[in-house]
Amino acid sequence: xxxxxxxxxxxxxxxxxxxxxxRQLTAEELLMAGYLWNTVVYNDRLMQSTPGKHFYxxxxxxGIPEMIKILKMETGRGxxxxxxxxxxxxxxxxxPQYRFEIKQ
Numbered sequence: 400x401x402x403x404x405x406x407x408x409x410x411x412x413x414x415x416x417x418x419x420x421x422r423q424l425t426a427e428e429l430l431m432a433g434y435l436w437n438t439v440v441y442n443d444r445l446m447q448s449t450p451g452k453h454f455y456x457x458x459x460x461x462g463i464p465e466m467i468k469i470l471k472m473e474t475g476r477g478x479x480x481x482x483x484x485x486x487x488x489x490x491x492x493x494x495p496q497y498r499f500e501i502k503q
Contacts, residue, residue, distance in 0.1 A: 400434070402499045407445075410435055411454050418457040426485070429466045432458055433489045437498035440490070463489070 402410075414432045417424055424432070436458045438445065445451040463480070466472055466489060472480040479491035488497045 400496075400499050401502050404501050404503070407435070407438070407499060407501055408450070411439075411450055415450065415454050415457060418461050421461075424462075424465060424469075426469050429462065429469055430485055430487060432462050433466060433470075433487060434497065434499060436462065437489065437493050438501070441493040441498050442501070 410431065414428070414435055417428060418432075436455065439451045439455050440446060446455060466482075467480060470482040470485050470487065472482045472489065475481050475488075475491065477491065480489045481487070488494065
């Protein structure tokens with residue numbers, strides 16, 4: 400999925416706020432957070448940025464436990480979680496269909 404860098408950072412800002420507000424996220428919000436997280440992990444430049452690293456940490460702390468529950472994820476090899484119901488994989492080898500491609 401392609402996204403502009405501005406769109407990407409807008410989504411990061413929104414989902415960072417959702418996690419910081421400590422409210423229950425919907426399955427759709429958690430799924431989007433998963434796509435964003437995979438993108439941050441895949442791209443060193445994003446991971447080294449302050450907002451990217453902060454979002455990464457929030458998802459590890461607050462997002463992944465909720466994703467496992469709400470998206471009915473199962474643990475795979477290594478740090479991989481997959482949801483058959485939502486056709487989504489978090490972590491692992493970061494296949495293109497599970498992350499964004501940022502257009503320059």
